[in-house]
Amino acid sequence: MKCPNCQHENLIDSKFCSDCGNKLINPSFPKQGIPTWAIIVLSICFIAIGGLGYAYWDFFNDKKSYTTAYSEINDNQKINAQQVSSEELTKKQEAHAQQVDRVTLIKEIQQKVFTVLTNNSQGSGFLYKKGGYVITNAHVIQGEVDVMIRNANGQEFPGTVIGISDRYDIALIKVPNYQDTEPLGMETVESPIGLEVIAFGSPQGFENSASIGYITGNKRDMKLENFIYKQIYQVDAQIDKGSSGGPLVDVNTGKVIGINSLLYTTDTSTNFAFSIPLYSMLDQFDGWIAKPLSANEVRAIANVYEGSQQSTIETKPTNETDALLAGQFVQAFRLYYEMALNDGDFYWIADMLSPGSTAYQELEKYINEIAYQGHYFYFTNNDVLDVQYSNGQYYVDMNETFDFYDTQGNYQFYDRYKTYTVITDDYGAYKIANIKIHQ
Structure with a gap:
């Protein structure tokens, strides 16, 4: 084998030149690179392995996400179920407590x-x-x-x-x-x-x-x-x-x-x-x-x-229509009486009173005494409480309230209960014969 350095001819299996000592390359063992086809095959394998790995990773993550979401849904359903159950339980407890409280309340009050x-x-x-x-x-x-x-x-x-x-x-x-x-x-x-x-x-x-x-x-x-x-x-x-x-x-x-x-x-x-x-x-x-x-x-x-048994309200007077009219008559009288007081004119009520009766005499005297003095009456309530009939006379019980202003403008509120004795004259007309104020 010829040395490439000094061109000296050496033995075929020599490793070094016998003349100059240069390292020889044995042509029986040429240096070879990786074949192209091998590189292609290896590349395809690496790509396939990578694709499979990514697919597995993606599948695993999706499964994990689904599992987590499903778990959260279950957890939320459990929480909601627990809340509903808790609300129902609270309502039942409150209802029971209310019943217990009433029982306790009744027992405590009954002792007194x-x-x-x-x-x-x-x-x-x-x-x-x-x-x-x-x-x-x-x-x-x-x-x-x-x-x-x-x-x-x-x-x-x-x-x-x-x-x-x-x-x-x-x-x-x-x-x-x-x-x-x-x-x-x-x-x-x-x-x-x-x-x-x-x-x-x-x-x-x-x-x-x-x-x-x-x-x-x-x-x-x-x-x-x-x-x-x-x-x-x-x-x-x-x-x-x-x-x-x-x-x-x-x-x-x-x-x-x-x-x-x-x-x-x-x-x-x-x-x-x-x-x-x-x-x-x-x-x-x-x-x-x-x-x-x-x-x-x-x-x-x-x-x-004495002897009164005030435990029931039984019935109205025997003649309910006449009793109702008697009560309405007194209410109408009150309207005219307000005008008589403020105008100082007895004329407004004279024909509603029984001539010569106590009511006639007392009201005529009272209205004439206060006439033109500047007093003002404002009637606010004229309620009929009850009407009773006895011996040809109606007894009308009234609750009357009114505001009163004197000549100096001083104000006073009155709340009175009165009984009006109402009779009928020869023509069947209602007349007031007496007025009793209950103190």
């Missing part, structure tokens, strides 16, 4: 509601103020001074009547055994129509009764025999004879809002009941506490309506 017993009657009452003061109706007392009260446990204690009204159907009893007992809460403002209430008492002798209902009307004025019932509540709770004097309680606050006093009845059924608003009588009760009536004073006042 009593059956009032006298020699001639039985009614209800409730603890008003600390000191052992029990409220009831005047018609329950019926002139008695010494009474008994029976509590929800059947225990009886003596009580003394220290207050009774000849105008309103209310009375107050002092019971020493309860002087240290905390009384029921009292509402001091008017309650609205629609308020849910509980009526307590002993209807028909069934003691410790509680009936749930609603206030279905208010601002009702009426007069029944000797009592005036002003701005009373109309309720649909079950109240019957024996409930009189029991408390009407606000379900929401547990406070007493009224004194159960009347029920409206027909020949076939009881339709609704009435309760005296407590707030309207607080001053009267507190006045008796500050200055109790003596036994003689209680008896003297009670004699005014």
